[in-house]
Amino acid sequence: MSAPTNTRRGLTLADAGREFWRHPTPWLFVVALTAAVIARIAIGDWQLTDTVVPFAIAAGFPFLEWMIHVFVLHWRPRRIGRITLDTLLARKHREHHIAPRDVDLVFIPTQSAVGAIGAAVAIALLAFPRTGMGLTFLVVMLTCGLVYEWCHYLVHTDYKPKTAAYRVIWRDHRLHHFKNEHYWFGVTTPGTADRVLRTYPDPATAPASPTAKNLHAAM
Structure with a gap:
């Protein structure tokens, strides 16, 4: 377990930040993001189409986040003959649901983060008509990854919401962990x-799930 700064009452944002930067994944994203920004500036070739990239990602990222959460993190182990198909991300996410206050389980596993960054680099270099446009994509996606790590970490600390936007993030993710x-x-x-895909019910009418802390357990 890491230092218990996020278990104290009256946790400040500075306290939370100090704990956040004790973990490797945020630094991994920062290093990759810094390299991507430097490469983007060095390549130049700024065109109007670069402005489309952040808007496209903003439109698609909520659905990417939803699909990863549903189909990757909540993957149910499957047996094929004598082989059990399971993944590190799914195993760690089940542990995270069992112990949502264990800060070490909040972050993306390092090897999975390395794989995700490698995949983003490959997409940036191979899937775009211009290297500059691909690097714009990479900068935005790595920024999203770092923001995701921070938001997810902060929700699992004792830091209390101070803004309306963060209050919604805090409430909804805790409902996912502690209600259903x-x-x-x-x-x-x-x-x-969630609204589009009908997984955003009124909390007052949603049933409490007996498996919220023990995913896929037999009922």
């Missing part, structure tokens, strides 16, 4: 994809 794991899959984008 089948709803509220948005983390940094609460209520966006």
